[in-house]
Amino acid sequence: MNYLAMTGTLVSALSLSSMASAQEYTFRLHHLLSAQAPAHSQMLVPWAERVKELSGGRVDIEIFPAMTLGGAPPELISQVRDGVVDLVWTVNGYTPGLFPRSEVFELPFVYVNDPVATNLAMYDMFDEYLREEYQGVEVMFLHVHAGQGIHMVDDLIRTPADLEGMRMRIPTRTGAWIIEALGATPVAMPVPDLPQALQTGVVDGAFIPWEIIPPLRIQEQTEYQIEGFDRARFGTTTFQVSMNADRWAGLPEDIQAIFREASNREWWAHVGEIWRASDDFGINMAVNAGNTHVTLTEEETAAFQVALEPVVERWVAEVDGLGIDGAALVAAAREAIAANASDM
Known part of the structure; x- marks a missing residue:
């Protein structure tokens, strides 16, 4: 019996030792939304599990949602650059002017309605056009959401003139x-602050995708969800999952290769599919709650396109002043999106 007890103790010790050695690298990933948000449950958690599986359990990524490690959403990029956390998922536009080249994919009618094609365009253009602006981090993947639809508390919008004088929330x-x-008048705020802003009349509406409806219960504060013809949206938002550059540089090549495989081109495309599906789920929830889903006609959508072309021209002039050929970047982005267009 003593021999069996000693053997059992030895086996348990060896097992614990094996588990400890198997998990060699632990990373903390910080982000702004709740654990119920699709970004957390359908994208970040599966990506972390993908890394862990590919590493044979050597890598573990602990995810901290809803800013639970402290700070405000606009501070996420500085947190990862400064090494306060290892990884972040954040909105590029929360730090205006920091990622000017990547902004090209946010522009209205550069981005139209296809997150898969846009993610793949960013992947294909990353090394040549985008990498240099991600100083201090190593990008795991970039993505966009399904695009800005118009959410209104009680005003039906069908023409650009209908928005005159309105106060509208936007993140970028x-x-x-x-x-x-x-x-209209832009009101900047992180998306978790939007429900209260709608309830209290701080804003009349918002430009956000449908996917945010369920986690923030936007259907309870709005009456109308409005988008263009053929799912056309009014620009989009770029996001990044990035690692602290020093942490990345300190990893052995085989672990770096695992992160690269987990974040490969197919994954960037899959992330687009996740956000499209989440968007469809969100609008269905709003309609089922009694909200009115408005799809503009082709002619009404064209009127918005005309009204928003100056935004593209403004962006080109802005980045030209930074020494970036904005017109060439717009052309390259449109070409790459078209080349990757998916059958939605």
């Missing part, structure tokens, strides 16, 4: 330019 500076071009 390009989004603010969209609102200004339509004669």
Whole structure:
């Protein structure tokens, strides 16, 4: 019996030792939305599990949602650059002007309605056009959401003139330019603050995708969800999952290769599919709650396109001043999106 007890103790010790050695690398990933948001449950958690599986359990990524490690959403990029956390998922536009080249994919009618094609375009263009602006981090993947639809508390919008004088929430500076071009007043705020802003009349509506409806219960604060013909949207938002550059540089090549495989081109495309499906789920929830889903006609959508072309021109002039050929970047982005267009 003593021999069996000693053997059992030895086996348990060896097992614990094996488990400890198997998990060699632990990373903390910080982000702004709740654990119920699709970004967390359908994208970040599966990606972390993908890394862990490919590493044979050597890598573990602990995810901290809803800013539980402290700070405000606009501070996420500085947190990862400074090494406060290892990884972040964040909105590029929360730090205006920091990622000017990537903004091209947010522009209205550069981005139209296809997150898969846009993610793949960013993948294909990353090394040549985008990498240099991601100083201090190593990008795991970039993505967009399904695009900005119009959510209104109680005003039906069918023409650009209908938005004149309205106060509208938007997360990015390009989004603010969209609102200004339509004669409305942009109100910047992180998306978790939106429900209260709608309830208290701080804003009359918002430019956000449908996918945010369920986690923030936007259907309870709005009456109308409005989009263009053939799912056309009014620009989009770029996001990044990035690692601290020093942490990345300190990893052995085989672990780096695992992160690269987990974040390969197929994954960037899959992320687009996740956001499209989440968007469809969100609008169905709003309709089932009694909200009105408005699809503009082709002619009505064309009127918005005309009204928003100055936003593209403004962006080109802005980045030209930074030494970036904005017109060439717009042309390259449109070409790459078209080349990757998916059958939605």
